Amino acid sequence: NIVLTQSPASLAVILGQKATISCTASESVNKFGINLMHWYQQKPGQLPKILIYNEFSRAPGIPARFSGDEAELNFTLTIEPVEADDVATYYCQQGLTFPLTFGAGTKLELK
Amino acid sequence: EVQLVESGGGLVQPGRSLKLSCLASGFTFSNYGMNWIRQAPGKGLEWVASISSSSSYIYYADTVKGRFTISRDNAKNTLYLQMTSLRSEDTALYYCARHPSRRDYYFDYWGQGVMVTVSS
Numbered sequence: 570n571i572v573l574t575q576s577p578a579s580l581a582v583i584l585g586q587k588a589t590i591s592c593t594a595s596e597s598v599n600k601f602g603i604n605l606m607h608w609y610q611q612k613p614g615q616l617p618k619i620l621i622y623n624e625f626s627r628a629p630g631i632p633a634r635f636s637g638d639e640a641e642l643n644f645t646l647t648i649e650p651v652e653a654d655d656v657a658t659y660y661c662q663q664g665l666t667f668p669l670t671f672g673a674g675t676k677l678e679l680k
Numbered sequence: 681e682v683q684l685v686e687s688g689g690g691l692v693q694p695g696r697s698l699k700l701s702c703l704a705s706g707f708t709f710s711n712y713g714m715n716w717i718r719q720a721p722g723k724g725l726e727w728v729a730s731i732s733s734s735s736s737y738i739y740y741a742d743t744v745k746g747r748f749t750i751s752r753d754n755a756k757n758t759l760y761l762q763m764t765s766l767r768s769e770d771t772a773l774y775y776c777a778r779h780p781s782r783r784d785y786y787f788d789y790w791g792q793g794v795m796v797t798v799s800s
Contacts (some may be wrong), residue, residue: 607786609725616775616790617725628788660725664785667739669715669727 571595571663575672581680587649590675592661594642604639605664608646611674612657620659621646653679682706684776684791691797692766702759702776702791710734710754713779715787716761718772718796728774729761732782744770766798 572595582588598605604624609617619628621637624644634655636647648655656679661672688700702714716728729750730739738750749762759776774794777787 605785609787611725616792617787618790619786619788622784622786622788658724662725662727662786664779667730668741669730669785671725671727674724 570668571598571666571670573661573663573670573672575661575675577675578673579676579678581678582648582651583680584653585650587647588651588655588677590646590648590659590661590677592644592646592672594644594663597642598663598665600665604644606637606639606644607662607664608635608637609660609662610655610657611660617660648677651677651679682778682789684778684789686774686776686791686794689774689794689796691799693800694767694798696766697762697764698766698796699763700761700774700776700794700796702761704757704759704776704778707778709752709757713737713782713785714750714752714759715777715779716748716750716759717775717777717787717790718770719775719793720769720772723772726772730779730785731759737782763796766796768798770796771798772796 574593576591608621611617625637638645658674658676683705685703713732715730731750747765751760777790780788
């Protein structure tokens with residue numbers, strides 16, 4: 570199974586600053602040159618929402634403040650500038666092989 | 681507008697069975713693969729099962745394999761999850777979710793979820 574290790578578990582950021590969330594995969598999630606890594610946002614009491622799919626593609630309606638990147642199995646979700654509405658838990662998920670797996674989540678709070 | 685509405689949850693004793701349903705609308709249900717994903721109280725997301733648009737391909741998490749059965753009725757626009765031999769660790773909010781194509785296993789639409797509580 571592909572294990573996704575997210576860090577940090579929680580993150581406090583000043584409004585307007587940058588938040589960086591990491592997700593390290595235990596093995597490649599690449600298929601035909603595309604990294605099948607996806608990111609979700611789950612606000613308190615709400616259902617998850619897709620933010621980024623296939624490593625860096627923003628889902629419809631997602632602002633450019635959210636971006637995805639990858640370096641050597643280490644995937645990052647960056648939010649810049651952070652807004653109050655971004656307080657949520659963020660999850661990565663790999664879509665390469667079954668079982669589909671999620672990271673444990675990173676809780677973003679405002680400092 | 682895409683809508684996914686789960687139903688069938690509730691309180692059930694360990695070892696018993698329960699069947700969840702997810703009624704889809706706002707898109708051509710028979711063209712899309714579907715999934716069940718769960719979230720235990722205060723915990724993260726766990727993928728449970730996937731089914732292709734024509735039911736040709738079905739996959740399960742090891743934690744539910746042999747106990748849960750995913751199925752669909754394209755004529756009724758409905759996804760199902762038959763759960764048997766339920767355990768306390770199956771207690772969770774169960775979401776149905778769509779994946780956009782058979783090559784893209786991410787979840788672009790989610791239902792609001794239905795709670796399943798396994799307790800004596």
